[in-house]
Structure formats: structure tokens, C-alpha cells
Amino acid sequence: MYRFLTSNICAPSIWSRRINFPVVVPSSSFHEIRKNGYEDKNRKKVSPRQAIRDGLKELKKEIKNWTEEVKEGCTLDPIMGMPLPGEVDMQWCFNESIDFDHWVVTSDSDHNEGYSTSTLSVSPTGKGLFSGNLSTQLVRDGKVKKAGYCNFKSIRPQKSFKRDSFHNWSGYTHLVMRVRGDGRSYMITLGTAGYFDVNWNDQFHFALYTRGGPHWQISKIPFSKFYMTSRGRIQDMQEPMPLNRITSFGITASDKNNGPFRLEIDYVGLELDPSHKETSAYEQYKVPYFYAGY
Template sequence: MSLPKISRVPASRLLSAVHDPRWPLRSAAPLAVPKRALTQSGYRRPGQPREDKPPWQRIKFDFSKGLEGITKHFKLLRQEFSDRLVGPEGKPIIEHMLEQNRVIWEFRGPDSLQEWTLSSDREIGGQSEIHLKLGKNNETCFLYGTLQSAPPRDGETRYSGYCSMRSKQPLVSFDRKKHHDWSSFNTLHLRIRGDGRPWMVNIAAESYFTHQKDDLYSYFLYTRGGPYWQDVKIPFSKFFLTHRGRIQDNQHPLWLDKVNTIGFTLGDKADGPFQLEIDFIGVCKDYAHTEDFAYEVYKRNPEV
């Protein structure tokens, strides 16, 4: 029985193959790297196309627009310094000490509507619609639309049917956040005219940690319907803490010195048209209300 002949490989060729960095991968199949591995994208709504462009290709460079932005920010910075010389928020300190009512948002022209943003379940494939315009006398805000609670047929979304309006985050120079300081007040004051539907009032405050960015303080807003205006006063102590629509067990009061935005959400699962007219949104100080917080705060490690 004859053995197969073994071909001799020169030692120099064998050593060069060992030092070759591609030598361990020659026998392996080529690795398929998906495009999404280049840039870690965030959450994508079902049914929306994926954005394959890298982030450096989405930037639009415009020298004239950049020059306008620098001029605007330096003007805002100069206004900040001049306001601080007068007092908090550009008002004398005696006015803050004696102030009992303050109007934060009022609708007296088309420019006032630019401070608000609308959203609905159309972002996830739903059928609800929401619109915002001025009232008949151009002195109110008229929010209207149609609510549809049927979920989209994408195989992933189970619930749908919401419409909301939320104020934009106020900014100062160089796009820094500006917080509303309502620490001198204890009640939210609204003048509204609705159609009898229950709404949810949501207040977003500044948080220290990133996992708290979806925290909201919510309370119910019941409209009675009819042609008459309704003055609603909701104490801040009644607002309860929620995270992505879920009430939290660990409740604590709202930080009134770092309020970012306020919003109104409709999701009562009653399909059909809706409307809500708002005259102004303000805060006031009710001396008859002495409650600090309406909900029990539990100790995680109570003392024995």
C-alpha cells in the first residue's frame, strides 16, 4: 500500500504566510456588516422608512444663515445681562414680591400660535387629526380635530387614539434652556371653553437624570361644554407624577422653579370630533390653599 506524497513547502513561504494578517481570515466567509451598524439609530416608528444617510451627510452648511444665528444669539445675550441688572426676568424685585397673578400664555395673534406644537397618533400610523387656529375674534386659540382609536395595521402597535398640544421649550442665547419659575404661585389658572370631553393637563419639569426625561406631572381637566367660558383653577399639589403614561409609586411634588413646558392631551377613547378653545394660561397664588402635596409619600426603608 503506497502512501500519498507530501509536497514540501519552503520555510520562508510558511513564515511569510504566518506573519500575513489576512491569513486567519482566508478560510472564513466574508463578514456582512449591516448599514445600521455604522450609526446607532434610535427608535423608529413602525411603517416609516429607515434613514440610511450618515449624520455628516444630513448637515446643511449655510454661511449667511450661520451669521444671522450668531447675531441673534449675541442680541439675546445682551438682553439677558440687561434684564439681570433690573431684576428677575427683567422686572423689579418689588413686583415679584407683590405679584399674585401672572399670565404665561395668551393668544392675541398669529405669532402666539408659533409657541405650540401639535402631535397625534398619525406619527405611529393612526387616523386621528388635530389642528390649531385663532378664534373668531383673533384673541383665543381654537384646538379642534377628530379622534380615532383604531390602531394601525402594522402588526406592532396595539393601542392608538390620542391628540395633544404642547408648548415649545423656551430658549435663551446659544440655545440654552430657559425655565419658568412659578415658585411664588401655587395654582394653575385656565380660561377655557370645551365640548364636555375630559382632557389631561401635563407639566414637564427639568430633571437631573436622562432616564427621567419622559416624566410628566398630570392632572385632569373636565370641560362642561356649552357656549359659556369656564375658569379652571388646579392647585399644583394635585399634579401626580407619571412616566410614559404610567402613574409612579414614588410620588413627589413638582419643582415649580424649573418648569419647561405645559401640554393638553385628549385620549378618552370616544371616537369623533372634538374642540377646545383657550383664552389664556396663567398661574396665581391662592392664600386659601395650604396643601403641600395631595398624595402620600412612602418611605422605602421606614424606621422601626
């Protein structure tokens, strides 16, 4: 899609008339390319010939992924694939063989909005280690009003040929994590980006409380306890989490306490508890339309 910008036509004169023809400008110059609102400054420009070569290599890879998807769909047993009550199904295991390309680590300093830093690495015990330094110091640009956050999250699952997909957790009731923290409080974030752009920033959150010391802890959190936000704002109209459309999992450090933080993660799993019947822990109130405007 292109938009046309027509320059002003100069006033006619006795000797000549100068006309500037329309200039074609890509629509990306007017709209955000990425859904998170930040431009990808690390993207490298390549020649058309190199782009064709890279595209052919990517095509072979995607055809292979599509073949594996077809084989998996033909051999899938719907009965054996159902979750068993009381058993934890591992979704992500953090160990020495973890692929860091499947995770994105960011902080306010990456966008020139603060001075916090963070990394995701392997701890000396062979587990995942989310660590860094949290700083609430503001950048003196007159725009940033709050600072001090570090987070990491998983990339969105994809099918072959770069088709967006989802994690289907509809058969589970609890999120289970085995972690070892430093006494700080963290925030668990589950992304549920939908098809329409109004839903791209919908997320569900719940706190992860850790205790300091050498012992590991197992946190078992019902999905019904997660509350919905949009662009970081808690919504008045809460709704149950769409467990069949999970796009990402992440943890954020933003407790406004300056200093280093450290969180070790063993695994992130899912569990089914048949006795848990709650769908949403937050009450919904129906009021007249002229009270709230909706």
C-alpha cells in the same frame, strides 16, 4: 464620539490576503438623537458652506438675545416681580397675534400609530382653538396596541446660545385657565425634564373637565393635585412638582371617544393663594424594603 466596527478578515490564500480596514460609524446610528424617541424626518441636509452662513446669522441673533438678557437682569426689580395674592399672572394668551412657532401639535397619525388628527388655530372669536378628530382605530402593523391621542405643548424655553432654561413658577400655588370646551375631558401635562436622562420623561398630569355650551369657564387647579408619571405610567412614589423647573405646558385629548373635539382657550395663567398650604395631595407610605423592593 465614534464607534469602530471592524469587519472580519478573510482567510489567507496562496495568492493574496484581503483585509477590510475599520469603518467609522457615528454613534448617533446606535442611540436615539431626540429625547422623545422619534427621529426628525423633516430635517433637511445642507452643504458645509450653507451651514457656515446659517451659523453666522444665528450667532448674530444669539448675541442680541444675550445683550437683552443682561439688560433685563440689571433692571429687574425683585420686589415688583413678586406675585400678588389673588391676581392672575398671564403666562400664555391665545389671540390673533399668537406665534404658533412656540407650540408643537402632534397626534398618533404623525408617527404612523393611528388615524387621529389635530390642529391649533385661531377660532372665529379670536381665541386659541385646539380641534381635530379622535380615532381609536389601530394600525395593522402588529406593533401598536393603543391609539387615539392628540396633544399640543409649548416648546422648552431657551436662553441665548441655545441654553436650556425653565419656567420658574415657585411663587405660585394654582394654575388658572379660561376655556370653553365641548363637554369632553382633557389632560393637562406639565413637563419637568431634568438634567439626567432618567428624568427626561417625568411629567405631571391633572384632568381638565369641560362643560358644553356657549359659556366660558375658569378652571383653577392647585399644583399639589398634579400627579407624577414617567413614560405615561403613574409612579408609586409620588413627589411634589418642582415648580422652579417647568419645561413645557400641554393639553392632550385622549378620552377614548371617537369623533371630533373642540377646545377654545383664552389664557393660561398663574395665581398665588396664601391660604393654600398643601404641597402634595397624595399620601406617601413607608414600608419595609422587602415589601416593595426599594
